[in-house]
Amino acid sequence: METGSPKDVVWIASSLDDLKEFPEPVRQSIGFAIFQAQCGNKHVNAKPLKGFKGSGALEAVYVLHAFQKKSKEGIATPRHDMDLIAARLRMAEQIHESRTPGKGGA
Numbered sequence: 001m002e003t004g005s006p007k008d009v010v011w012i013a014s015s016l017d018d019l020k021e022f023p024e025p026v027r028q029s030i031g032f033a034i035f036q037a038q039c040g041n042k043h044v045n046a047k048p049l050k051g052f053k054g055s056g057a058l059e060a061v062y063v064l065h066a067f068q069k070k071s072k073e074g075i076a077t078p079r080h081d082m083d084l085i086a087a088r089l090r091m092a093e094q095i096h097e098s099r100t101p102g103k104g105g106a
Contacts, residue, residue, distance in 0.1 A: 006038035008060040010095060012088045019066040030066070037061045051082065052089065060096070064088040 019027060033043035038061050065085050069077065 006035065007040075009034060009038060010060050010062045010092065012062060012064050012092050012095075015063045015066050015088070019063075022066070022068070034061060034063065049077065049085065052085070060099070062092040062096070064092060 019030060022030070029045075033046055036043045037046075065081065065088055067081055
């Protein structure tokens with residue numbers, strides 16, 4: 001576990017509102033997973049989303065999208081969700097760039 005303060009959480013677009021629509025036990029589990037990410041750890045049920053670059057060391061945790069994958073079978077995440085995630089990743093990169101000292105940010 002990393003030492004120091006937990007990283008900030010940056011909610012992109014409707015991700016927080018979407019998460020609030022989930023059942024309470026799911027919200028608690030996701031909240032704990034996000035907290036673990038803030039502390040530099042990985043939740044036991046977290047897995048990387050295929051098709052995106054690996055995560056790097058950042059000073060914040062960006063939540064791009066919250067959705068329920070309906071199919072228990074099949075591996076593919078629906079194209080609509082993948083497109084939304086890609087668009088929100090670009091938004092997060094812009095936000096991160098503006099927050100990074102020496103790169104036009106604060």
